[in-house]
Amino acid sequence: MTLEHTTLRKYLLQMQKEHGLDQDLTLLVEDIATSCRIISHQIRNGPFLDILGATETSNIQGETQKQLDVIANDVFLSHCSNCQRVAALVSEEMDDVIWLKETPKAGDYLVYFDPLDGSSNLNVNLSVGSIFSVVELEQDIETLTNEVVLLKGTKQVFAGYSLYGPSTSLVFSTGKGVQGFTHKMGTGEFLLTFPDMCLPDSTEEFAINASRWRHWDETIRRYVEECIKGENGPRQKSFNMRWTASMVAEIHRILTRGGVFLYPVDAENEQTGGKLRLLYEANPMSFIVEQAGGRASTGRERILGVQPQSHHQRISVIMGCRNEVELIESYYAEQ
Numbered sequence: 001m002t003l004e005h006t007t008l009r010k011y012l013l014q015m016q017k018e019h020g021l022d023q024d025l026t027l028l029v030e031d032i033a034t035s036c037r038i039i040s041h042q043i044r045n046g047p048f049l050d051i052l053g054a055t056e057t058s059n060i061q062g063e064t065q066k067q068l069d070v071i072a073n074d075v076f077l078s079h080c081s082n083c084q085r086v087a088a089l090v091s092e093e094m095d096d097v098i099w100l101k102e103t104p105k106a107g108d109y110l111v112y113f114d115p116l117d118g119s120s121n122l123n124v125n126l127s128v129g130s131i132f133s134v135v136e137l138e139q140d141i142e143t144l145t146n147e148v149v150l151l152k153g154t155k156q157v158f159a160g161y162s163l164y165g166p167s168t169s170l171v172f173s174t175g176k177g178v179q180g181f182t183h184k185m186g187t188g189e190f191l192l193t194f195p196d197m198c199l200p201d202s203t204e205e206f207a208i209n210a211s212r213w214r215h216w217d218e219t220i221r222r223y224v225e226e227c228i229k230g231e232n233g234p235r236q237k238s239f240n241m242r243w244t245a246s247m248v249a250e251i252h253r254i255l256t257r258g259g260v261f262l263y264p265v266d267a268e269n270e271q272t273g274g275k276l277r278l279l280y281e282a283n284p285m286s287f288i289v290e291q292a293g294g295r296a297s298t299g300r301e302r303i304l305g306v307q308p309q310s311h312h313q314r315i316s317v318i319m320g321c322r323n324e325v326e327l328i329e330s331y332y333a334e335q
């Protein structure tokens, strides 16, 4: 049986008509979708093209770049530059902000992306993803400085991710809920397969890299310990744990069946503020999680409300089902 699904274009045109979604944003979303389709193709053919390995270079955060990190970055760069409203691009893989306009105007777009997140999964053939978001400038800009791109996550008008798993998903929000599309192989189309994705309030599943236990603060240890104690502990229920080392895969699982994802600041990463990056990892994912009815926090404050200090800033991340995130926040408040 073949089901009839709404195409990405049909959905975007409907959003234009019913919610006044900007036409230029529609084109930009389609260019982002194209980027993801191309990257998906490159990943799936990676072993034949010999592009799964490392390059000789490191990115600004001192991490070795995979060849596919660089390829995916180039794909995003070229496609996101198509839209005449895009003023600047900020990527995990580029040291500097890339300015496309000399005198950006109010209403122009800033695009943030992590072209290939979780790329340590590439050569073991596990899921990776791309993360992206768009912010609209509120005023004309006279001087191009990095401060211009340091806008809070609450300013995002669009955010999403693509998951390169058994199938290629495109999940995004324009601020009207979360929609999940799947790339239909052989057709070039993304079809709306998971409309209005939403999170339950509660969960019995958590995701954390438990090998970092020795670095965690008291609050994270307390939370995880209570989960692990299961029925006999204070939570009085049995918890399951998952860790795929790919935030996109993790958040997609959580959107699908609930859960909470933690990559907290800890004793080892506190000098940099955490592991995950605010502008192109934490903010887009927080937008999606909140739009799906969940909560996204540093443990002490809402991620979307954090004022960025630099464009590669890192931050503590705790997101997913509302009740779990609020419980962890309450533990931090007690500490």
Ligand code: AHM
Pocket (backbone or CB within 6 Å): 063, 092, 114, 116, 117, 118, 119, 120, 209, 245, 246, 247, 248, 263
């Ligand atoms: P990356 O942007 O360098 O790929 O790092 C981000 C990834 C996340 O997707 C994932 O949650 C985390 O790093 C995994 O970290 P760890 O190696 O500690 O498990």
Ligand code: MG
Pocket (backbone or CB within 6 Å): 092, 114, 116, 117, 118, 281
């Ligand atoms: Mg990343």
